[in-house]
Amino acid sequence: MSSRTAIEWTDATWNPSTGCSEVSPGCAHCYAKMFAERFRGVKGHHFEQGFDLRLWPERLELPLRWREPKRIFVNSMSGLFHPEIPGRFVARVWETMQRAHWHTFQILTKRPERMPGLLGELGLQEPPLANVWIGTSIENRRFVQRAEHLRRTPTAVRFISAEPLLGPLVSKRRRWSDGYVGPSLCLTGIDWLIVGGESGPGHRPIQPAWVRDLRDRCQARGVAFFFKQWGGPRPTSGGRELDGRTHDEMPVADGIDRPRRNHSTIRATRRPAAAGRRAEGDRVAHADDRRGLEQPDRTASSVARAIAALKPGVPDRKIAGVSDASPTPSTGIS
Numbered sequence: 001m002s003s004r005t006a007i008e009w010t011d012a013t014w015n016p017s018t019g020c021s022e023v024s025p026g027c028a029h030c031y032a033k034m035f036a037e038r039f040r041g042v043k044g045h046h047f048e049q050g051f052d053l054r055l056w057p058e059r060l061e062l063p064l065r066w067r068e069p070k071r072i073f074v075n076s077m078s079g080l081f082h083p084e085i086p087g088r089f090v091a092r093v094w095e096t097m098q099r100a101h102w103h104t105f106q107i108l109t110k111r112p113e114r115m116p117g118l119l120g121e122l123g124l125q126e127p128p129l130a131n132v133w134i135g136t137s138i139e140n141r142r143f144v145q146r147a148e149h150l151r152r153t154p155t156a157v158r159f160i161s162a163e164p165l166l167g168p169l170v171s172k173r174r175r176w177s178d179g180y181v182g183p184s185l186c187l188t189g190i191d192w193l194i195v196g197g198e199s200g201p202g203h204r205p206i207q208p209a210w211v212r213d214l215r216d217r218c219q220a221r222g223v224a225f226f227f228k229q230w231g232g233p234r235p236t237s238g239g240r241e242l243d244g245r246t247h248d249e250m251p252v253a254d255g256i257d258r259p260r261r262n263h264s265t266i267r268a269t270r271r272p273a274a275a276g277r278r279a280e281g282d283r284v285a286h287a288d289d290r291r292g293l294e295q296p297d298r299t300a301s302s303v304a305r306a307i308a309a310l311k312p313g314v315p316d317r318k319i320a321g322v323s324d325a326s327p328t329p330s331t332g333i334s
């Protein structure tokens with residue numbers, strides 16, 4: 001957890017929980033796991049417990065102490081929608097994000113199937129917070145259906161991280177040239193796509209054609225496109241240029257334009273619900289598009305009301321989608 005980070009598309013990280021468990025092939029070289037496990041058993045270290053899941057209630061209000069507006073990556077060392085994180089704890093995270101309205105929070109998950117049900121049960125979905133972006137990771141075509149769960153989740157900005165990109169996500173036909181049968185990545189309702197190759201020992205190489213297909217599809221749909229890196233032994237090994245230039249577009253949805261590192265911006269149109277039913281290419285750049293988003297209101301916080309309405313003593317497993325026995329989505333979602 002840090003008020004600074006080297007991740008290109010964010011300013012800071014905030015980890016109210018740490019630890020996670022593997023979901024799909026994109027987890028094979030999980031940086032967070034490798035980092036955390038180095039400190040397993042080191043007395044007093046943040047990662048004394050390695051990458052085992054741990055909640056840190058004492059960190060819940062940390063962003064309130066950062067007065068300068070930042071883009072904050074939530075749970076860079078964990079997964080907010082991990083099945084073992086109680087809904088009540090997710091609600092506390094939401095409460096902080098609403099109170100810290102001067103920040104933009106970026107939540108990224110490989111478990112988007114838990115989001116719509118849980119946030120709905122907690123009363124946190126409507127209206128969505130204007131300063132919260134939610135994304136899902138999609139590493140290969142088997143997992144493009146994660147975008148469907150994301151589309152069902154009202155939020156200010158929806159984004160997809162195709163990193164590490166392990167295969168093509170776009171095909172003209174449902175039957176792909178190699179015989180695989182399945183859908184392409186659909187960008188309807190998506191505001192931002194991040195693409196990156198894997199880095200580190202045993203990195204799996206990325207193909208330029210996969211990246212170009214995604215860039216072209218983003219350009220055709222008006223989706224902000226951010227190319228993070230080619231990957232290799234080190235994150236910087238292959239550089240960041242695609243066809244002679246970098247691609248650093250970012251969405252702007254909250255009316256607070258805070259480009260950094262010369263990023264260009266594309267304003268996102270947000271809709272309070274059923275965004276997935278809107279046609280692609282219908283995003284326009286007007287502040288009025290933020291109607292229906294929750295604006296800062298510290299005197300009548302709907303999030304606080306939602307948390308207060310949670311009945312004490314109700315086990316979290318009673319909340320839809322929350323169960324220690326929840327299946328991981330490594331199969332059955334593509």
Ligand code: SF4
Nearest residue numbers: 020021022027030110
């Ligand atoms: S879901 Fe993310 S944090 Fe969890 S193991 Fe996979 S890559 Fe690591």
